[in-house]
Amino acid sequence: MPEKTFPGTLDSLEPVRDYVADAARAAGLDKSRTYRLCLAVDEIATNVVLHGYEEAGLTGEIVIDAAQEPDKLVIRLVDHGRPYDPDTTRTPDLEGSLLDREEGGLGVFLARDGVDHFDYTSGDNGNIHRFVVLLSANNSAKAP
Amino acid sequence: MPLEIASSVQEKTARLTLSGELDSNSAPAVRQAVESVLAGMPESLVLQVEKLTFMASAGLRILIFAKQKQPSLKIYMVKPQALVVETLKKTGFYDAVYVTDTEIGPEVKAR
Numbered sequence A: 001m002p003e004k005t006f007p008g009t010l011d012s013l014e015p016v017r018d019y020v021a022d023a024a025r026a027a028g029l030d031k032s033r034t035y036r037l038c039l040a041v042d043e044i045a046t047n048v049v050l051h052g053y054e055e056a057g058l059t060g061e062i063v064i065d066a067a068q069e070p071d072k073l074v075i076r077l078v079d080h081g082r083p084y085d086p087d088t089t090r091t092p093d094l095e096g097s098l099l100d101r102e103e104g105g106l107g108v109f110l111a112r113d114g115v116d117h118f119d120y121t122s123g124d125n126g127n128i129h130r131f132v133v134l135l136s137a138n139n140s141a142k143a144p
Numbered sequence B: 001m002p003l004e005i006a007s008s009v010q011e012k013t014a015r016l017t018l019s020g021e022l023d024s025n026s027a028p029a030v031r032q033a034v035e036s037v038l039a040g041m042p043e044s045l046v047l048q049v050e051k052l053t054f055m056a057s058a059g060l061r062i063l064i065f066a067k068q069k070q071p072s073l074k075i076y077m078v079k080p081q082a083l084v085v086e087t088l089k090k091t092g093f094y095d096a097v098y099v100t101d102t103e104i105g106p107e108v109k110a111r
Helices: A010-026 A031-054 A108-112 B027-040 B055-069 B082-090
Strands: A002-006 A061-068 A072-079 A119-125 A127-133 B002-010 B011-024 B044-048 B052-055 B073-077 B098-100
Touching: A002 A010, A010 A031, A010 A061, A010 A072, A031 A061, A031 A072, A031 A108, A031 B082, A061 A127, A072 A108, A108 B055, A108 B073, A108 B082, B011 B027, B011 B055, B027 B044, B027 B055, B052 B055, B055 B073
Parallel strands: B011 B044, B011 B052, B044 B073, B073 B098
Antiparallel strands: A002 A061, A061 A072, A072 A127, A119 A127, B002 B011
């Protein structure tokens, strides 16, 4: 799918999800995997907007592209905001009463959980988040 | 689909109906609605989420917010969609709320 550029604002979250859903549909992902992929990208896009741009006092864009290979679907999210390395995010608290929970880390957790492979690099070309969903032989068929 | 929010309070039950997608863009409005219905210190918060098609971690943070604002509050989620339930389960929020597939009347009996 051709890449698409969105403003680095929260208003872009819904169209970003729509783009990812279209790519997932084209790759033949089922409803559950599509949802989890959309959620993963949404969570990272949210962090990019809030931490990479807004909190850093920056404005910019998010570029997203989807590449379908025989055995996988790869979504890339690129931004030029302040680097926000998901690996440095705290591990979220997944147990215990809501009274004791802290808020941090849930987004990155859901992002990693939603795809088969997730990685992040930061350099001269910007901050690149890659989401990889492995396709089985069955996935290439259209859903009934 | 943008999020639609409807709210009401009857007796000691606050009710929020959420339709559409709950992400960090729509979450502030939901948080505001929660704050508003909690002003009267209801015993229960009933979230009608049958038409909530997407919930990001922003939704989970609203649950934390509600509970920490009013620790005695019982939170019900009515007819959540399967994929939303999946998110609740994997983040450990499923056991923190009462998930039900039946409608809840105006006065919620304490459980």
